[in-house]
Amino acid sequence: MVLNYIWIAFFVIAFLFGIVQLLMGDATIFQKIVNATFDCSKTAFETSLGLTGVLALWLGIMKIGERAGIVRVLARILSPIFSKLFPDIPKNHPVIGSIFMNIACNMLGLDNAATPTGLKAMAQMQELNSKKDTATNPMIMFLVLNTSGLTVIPTTILAFRSSYGAANPTDVFIPILLATTVATLAGIIVTALWQKINILQPVLLTTLLGLVAFVGIVIWGFGEMDKTTMATVTSVASNLILITVIVLFILAGLIKKINVYDAFIEGAKEGFHTAVRIIPYLVAILVGVGVFRASGAMDMLIDGIAWCVKQLGLNTNFVGALPTALMKPLSGSGARGLMLEAMKNYGPDSFVGRLSCIFQGSTDTTFYILAVYFGSVSIKYTRHAVACGLIADLAGVLAAITIAYIFFG
Secondary structure, three states: OOOHHHHHHHHHHHHHHHHHHHHHHOOHHHHHHHHHHHHHHHHHHHHHHHHHHHHHHHHHHHHHHHOOOOOHHHHHHHHHHHHHOOOOOOOOOHHHHHHHHHHHHHHOOOHHHHHHHHHHHHHHHOOOOOOOOEEEEEEEEHHHHHOOOOOOHHHHHHHHHHOOOOHHHHHHHHHHHHHHEEEEHHHHHHHHHHHOOOOOOHHHHHHHHHHHHHHHHHHHHOOOOHHHHHHHHHHHHHHHHHHHHHHHHHHHHHOOOHHHHHHHHHHHHHHHHHHOOOOHHHHHHHHHHHHHHHHHHHHHHHHHHHHHHHHHHOOOOHHHHHHHHHHHHOOOOHHHHHHHHHHHHHHHOOOHHHHHHHHHHHHHOHHHHHHHHHHHOOOEEOOOOOHHHHHHHHHHHHHHHHHHHHHHH
């Protein structure tokens, strides 16, 4: 519903701005707006087509990992931690498996694979809910973990950067990992405090301190490097992690004696269908954003924010990427469209282009996830879910800006 009004607003505002500019003497403004609709429609289709191979690859690899039992191994490893985060869920309840699978898919950047397991987890938690119209503590913690968007492999973002001609598509990999870690850490702490979960428990405290240490060590290490060395190390580390994941999944399938090839083909087919399904959404949002920008409304908005930031004596380089950050809590497809628009207009290797990608990967779509997940089990009273989710989003945005300046500023 929110995206519906945003999409309508893009066209209405663009039309009004067009009228104003026409009255001011720009006779070509509506031609520019109409041309933007055709150009953006073409861009949306070409973008989806370019994603087909990458999505097929990673969904195929994910299917191998699923068949090989890697998700179950991950569940056993994380069990001591997550049992502390969801104390109201009975021990060994089936929902734990669904939660782990959902988090694993999110960590691998496979949003479409994560949604079915997420909805299943919500349905199972609803079975334990004594007040069917009110969100429980485990539901809210689960939602915040999703909205904070802990992503280890931002598959789609890397694919978009590659399709837009980035010199090194993976150079945002580690910055995204750092920003999403900060967002997740903030989300866990805020929600735990709200729900009176003791974060000083040895397991939880060790985990949180480990996340803090991880972020600090990586930022410190890269902060000591010059730009050339930083770019080299980021590229090597990012690509090494990606290829290691692929090889480990394949070897796990071999050890389990599954037909790795058939498993990959089955997953790859899902990737193809996913790429086809996103075409209408990309056309809708890219055309909406395109006419909004062509009318001059986007430039005025950004210039206004830049003026305010400048008056505060701050650096304004990040302002061009802010539309992606502002849209992300509302709509993943909307934020994706703004990220693509930023890369198209500023360049994929520009500071704004890179920061937009970091914004896109640092958090998830808070209101969309709340609507879909809670709506699937008819939850009306979300309690503190929105507040905790937005606090995690804010932490992710601030972390993304800081990290972008460290890596690319």
